[in-house]
Amino acid sequence: MKATIAELTRRSDVRAALAGYRHHLEEILAQIVAIQQVAAPTFAEKRRSAYIEAQFRALGAAEVSHDALHNVFARLPGSDAGRPPLVLSAHLDTVFPATTDLTTRREGPLFFGPGIGDNSTGLAGLLVLGRTLVERALPHAADIYLVANVGEEGLGDLRGMRAVVERFGERAAYLVVEGGLFGQLTHQAVGVRRYRIEVTAPGGHSWGGFGAASAIHVLGHLIAAIDGLDVPAAPKTTYNVGIIEGGLSVNSIAHAARLWLDLRSEDAGELERLVGQVQAILERMNHDHAEAGDGVHLVAETVGNRPAGAVGRDAPIVAHAEAALRAVGCGDVRYIVSSTDANIPLSRGYEAVCLGLTHSGNSHRPDEYIDITHLPAGLGQLLLVALAAAGWRDSPNRVLPDGRHA
Numbered sequence: 001m002k003a004t005i006a007e008l009t010r011r012s013d014v015r016a017a018l019a020g021y022r023h024h025l026e027e028i029l030a031q032i033v034a035i036q037q038v039a040a041p042t043f044a045e046k047r048r049s050a051y052i053e054a055q056f057r058a059l060g061a062a063e064v065s066h067d068a069l070h071n072v073f074a075r076l077p078g079s080d081a082g083r084p085p086l087v088l089s090a091h092l093d094t095v096f097p098a099t100t101d102l103t104t105r106r107e108g109p110l111f112f113g114p115g116i117g118d119n120s121t122g123l124a125g126l127l128v129l130g131r132t133l134v135e136r137a138l139p140h141a142a143d144i145y146l147v148a149n150v151g152e153e154g155l156g157d158l159r160g161m162r163a164v165v166e167r168f169g170e171r172a173a174y175l176v177v178e179g180g181l182f183g184q185l186t187h188q189a190v191g192v193r194r195y196r197i198e199v200t201a202p203g204g205h206s207w208g209g210f211g212a213a214s215a216i217h218v219l220g221h222l223i224a225a226i227d228g229l230d231v232p233a234a235p236k237t238t239y240n241v242g243i244i245e246g247g248l249s250v251n252s253i254a255h256a257a258r259l260w261l262d263l264r265s266e267d268a269g270e271l272e273r274l275v276g277q278v279q280a281i282l283e284r285m286n287h288d289h290a291e292a293g294d295g296v297h298l299v300a301e302t303v304g305n306r307p308a309g310a311v312g313r314d315a316p317i318v319a320h321a322e323a324a325l326r327a328v329g330c331g332d333v334r335y336i337v338s339s340t341d342a343n344i345p346l347s348r349g350y351e352a353v354c355l356g357l358t359h360s361g362n363s364h365r366p367d368e369y370i371d372i373t374h375l376p377a378g379l380g381q382l383l384l385v386a387l388a389a390a391g392w393r394d395s396p397n398r399v400l401p402d403g404r405h406a
Helices: 004-011 012-023 026-036 046-059 116-135 160-169 215-227 268-292 316-327 343-347 370-391
Strands: 063-066 072-076 085-092 105-107 110-112 146-149 174-179 184-190 191-200 238-245 255-266 297-306 334-338 352-356 359-361 369-371
Touching: 004 012, 004 316, 004 370, 012 026, 012 370, 026 046, 026 110, 046 063, 046 072, 046 116, 046 146, 072 116, 085 116, 085 160, 085 370, 110 174, 116 146, 116 174, 116 255, 116 359, 116 369, 116 370, 146 160, 146 255, 160 174, 160 343, 174 316, 174 370, 184 238, 184 316, 184 343, 191 215, 191 268, 191 343, 215 238, 215 268, 238 268, 255 268, 268 297, 316 352, 316 370, 352 370, 369 370
Parallel strands: 085 146, 085 174, 174 352, 184 334
Antiparallel strands: 063 072, 072 146, 105 110, 110 369, 184 352, 191 255, 191 297, 238 255, 359 369
């Protein structure tokens, strides 16, 4: 795999493309900001989806379409129609509400703004790659699909990527693009389960009804029980109560309260064990309250299931990604375990890896930023991986955007 990347970097057309990223950095930044200015909270990505679709069409791709979820697809045809496709994806959605102030600012190499890195930069990477492949007519054997997908963040539960993987299946290789995390590769997915747990109780007046069961008090006991769970340090396994809600007023005994629980593990078996422990707590508490006859009920609803999975570092797409990072000057390649859109293909054993385009910070905060210092190298990495994975050596003929051979 390393020889393939090395050969690519000796091609004059590829070297010119790599140099172009640094020369056109300001134009690329303008593209990132243009995407960032289109609000795209999870479940409301339609406007940004339409913007990206228009940009894909402007590239002159052979086919551009969107599905019912507002995932957007652009096909760049290869020379071998029978070869399995390469799917490059970046998620459309952000964690920020539609009313968020999206003002950006620049401080030297740092660009600040909500969602600027996660994932406006990743989406811009798809557009830059597509433009490079089309305008420079760089050959590749496999069809390359650029995909902007919905529903990666939070309760989106990877719904967009699930649809993408259902469409392309096991024949495809998947390259997931994030704005940050340059120098880091994910080929092992953290499994995640998320629950909304509702507690109901009789409630009442804080004085006149004193002694009646309180949903908030019960919720407190539940949280304490969860916090007492035994989880291993390796494989890393975690729990977190991220949201609690409930009650009507300071002088009311709460008749309803709820929490949102996040469970994670590097290992699918450990995650199932942790889920079983939480279920046992709920069963025990429901049993105890039923025996007490105090009118308390606990109900858990699954609101997220991001499956675990992995492929080896020797998988071609992973080996290409590492070789590409080293080729663009990244001396410290790190493998991390994370939860990304790559969870879906990895959980099914499909060839997949997630990579990043530059360094970033303050993710999911209004003062999120990217450091553009390594952005040209990150875009170069993306180009090299795409060409290597799509089989550039097997495509002697130039293919025009409409699918005709030159």
